[in-house]
Amino acid sequence: MEPTSNSHQDKIDRFNEGIRERNPAEYEFHQAVQEFTESVMPFSLEHPKYADSHILERMTEPDRIIIFRVCWENDEGQVCCNRAWRVQFSNAIGPYKGGLRFHPNVSQSILKFLGFEQSFKNALTGLPMGGAKGGSNFDPKGKSDREVMRFCQALMVELSRHIGEDTDIPAGDIGVGAREMGYLFGQYKHLQNRFNGSLTGKGITFGGSLVRTEATGYGVVYFSQHMLARQVDSLKGKTALVSGAGNVALYCAEKLISEGVKVLTLSDSSGFIHDPDGIDVNKLNWIKHLKLMRRGRVSEYAEQYPNAHFYPDQRPWAIAADLAFPCATQNEIDEASANQLIENGIMLVAEGANMPSTPTAIRIFRDAKILFGPSKAANAGGVSVSGLEQSQNAVRLAWTRDEVDLRLQQIMKHIHSQCEQYGLDQNQHIDYSRGANIAGFVKVADAMLAYGIT
Numbered sequence: 001m002e003p004t005s006n007s008h009q010d011k012i013d014r015f016n017e018g019i020r021e022r023n024p025a026e027y028e029f030h031q032a033v034q035e036f037t038e039s040v041m042p043f044s045l046e047h048p049k050y051a052d053s054h055i056l057e058r059m060t061e062p063d064r065i066i067i068f069r070v071c072w073e074n075d076e077g078q079v080c081c082n083r084a085w086r087v088q089f090s091n092a093i094g095p096y097k098g099g100l101r102f103h104p105n106v107s108q109s110i111l112k113f114l115g116f117e118q119s120f121k122n123a124l125t126g127l128p129m130g131g132a133k134g135g136s137n138f139d140p141k142g143k144s145d146r147e148v149m150r151f152c153q154a155l156m157v158e159l160s161r162h163i164g165e166d167t168d169i170p171a172g173d174i175g176v177g178a179r180e181m182g183y184l185f186g187q188y189k190h191l192q193n194r195f196n197g198s199l200t201g202k203g204i205t206f207g208g209s210l211v212r213t214e215a216t217g218y219g220v221v222y223f224s225q226h227m228l229a230r231q232v233d234s235l236k237g238k239t240a241l242v243s244g245a246g247n248v249a250l251y252c253a254e255k256l257i258s259e260g261v262k263v264l265t266l267s268d269s270s271g272f273i274h275d276p277d278g279i280d281v282n283k284l285n286w287i288k289h290l291k292l293m294r295r296g297r298v299s300e301y302a303e304q305y306p307n308a309h310f311y312p313d314q315r316p317w318a319i320a321a322d323l324a325f326p327c328a329t330q331n332e333i334d335e336a337s338a339n340q341l342i343e344n345g346i347m348l349v350a351e352g353a354n355m356p357s358t359p360t361a362i363r364i365f366r367d368a369k370i371l372f373g374p375s376k377a378a379n380a381g382g383v384s385v386s387g388l389e390q391s392q393n394a395v396r397l398a399w400t401r402d403e404v405d406l407r408l409q410q411i412m413k414h415i416h417s418q419c420e421q422y423g424l425d426q427n428q429h430i431d432y433s434r435g436a437n438i439a440g441f442v443k444v445a446d447a448m449l450a451y452g453i454t
Ligand code: NDP
Pocket: 103, 172, 173, 174, 175, 176, 177, 216, 244, 245, 246, 247, 248, 249, 267, 268, 269, 270, 327, 328, 329, 330, 352, 353, 354, 379, 380, 382, 383
C-alpha cells in the first residue's frame, strides 16, 4: 500500500473515533468502516468533490434499519420470541440487495457491517444493486423443519412490508439456504399475492437461477485464478485449506477439485477435518449429503474416512498448504493464524466469507506480499448471480447453466480488473483491498453526488 501521510492518518483516526462514538459497542461495524476508510479516505481527500460533499460521513450511515419481533410456536407448543432486522444501507445504485442470516450471534453490529460491505461489493459487480443485510438471532440448529417453517413464515409477515423487486431483494446467507428460502418465498407470495423476483436464491422450479447455489464458491475460485494468472501461475497441483462446510465452502472446494487442487480441510463450528489424501469428488459428495441432507457435523467425516483426522474446537490454519479459502464466518483468521499461514508458506488467501480476516491478519498478509483477495471482491459471485436471477425473473426467462456460468466468469474478471485499476502500486503489485474499496466507493459516491444533497 502507498504510505499514508500523517495528516491523512489524523483524519482517518478522527473519522473513526466519530464512528465509534455514534455507534457504541458495534465492534464489527467499527472494524469494517476502519478497514474501508484506511484506503478510501486518502483517495477522498485527494478528490475534493467527495470530501467537500461529506460523502464518507453520509455513506457510513445506513438509509434505515428496521427492527422487529418474531414470535412463533415450537413443536412443544411453547411461544418463542426472536429479534430480526433489515438494514437497508444504500440504494444509491439500485434497489437494496443482500442476504438474510439466521445465527444466534446475529446483532445489529454484524448486520450493519455486512450491509455496509454489501453496498461496495454490489457496486463492483457492475449490476444495478444497492446494499442491505438482514437476519435474526434465531438458531436453526436442532430445530425441526416445521419449527424452521413457522419461524420463516412469522418473520416474513413483517419483512414482506419492506421488500419488493424494485425496493429490496433479500437472499440467503449463514443459516439461510434452500429450505429457508422455500419457506420465505412461499409466505411472501402468499401474503402479497404476487409471484416475482423479490427474493433470490429461490428453488430452480420456482424462479431460481441455475448456478446461484454454486456461485459464491465458484466465484472465489475464478477470482483466485485471475490473481494467479497475473503472476503467470495457476491452481493446478496446489494444495488448499478451506474452512466452513456450508454453501460457500462446499462449492469453493468443488471448483478447486475440478481445477486440480488438493483440498485438505473443511470445518464447522465444532472443529475441522484434515484429510492428507485430499477430499476428492466422491468424498465431497458424501459431505454435501451429510451437511445439506442430514444436517450432520464434519467430525463424522473422520469416522467415514479413517485416514482423515478431526480436530475439535480448532480452525484449519495450522496445516501447511499453498492456498487458503476462509469460507465460514467473520474474524476466523486472527493474528496467530495469519502468522502461522505465512510461516507455512501460504501464497494466496481468498475470502469466501465476509470479513474472515482480522485487521491484524490483513496487515500480516499485506506485509508478506502474498496474494490477498478481500471478501468484497472475491465472494461477489453469489450476489452477482442473484442479480442475474433478478434479470431472468424480470423477463420471465430461465437461462442455461452455461450462460449463467459464463456471465459469472465475466463478472469476476471485471471485478479483478477494477481492483487492478485502483489498487496498482509503483512496483506493479496490486493491493486488492485498496483497489476493491476505492472502485466500489467511486461508483456509489458518484451516484450520490449526482443526486445532490439527500
Ligand atoms: P452456511 O450457513 O451455508 O455455512 C456456514 C458454515 O460456516 C457452516 O459450516 C458453519 O458451521 C460455519 N460457521 C458459521 N458460523 C460459524 C462460527 N461462528 N464459527 C465457526 N464456524 C461457523 O453459510 P454460507 O456458506 O452461505 O456463508 C458462509 C460465509 O460466506 C459467511 O461469511 C457469509 O456471509 C459469506 N457469504 C455467503 C454468500 C452466499 O451466497 N451464501 C455470498 C457471499 C458471502 P455450523 O454448521 O457448525 O454452524
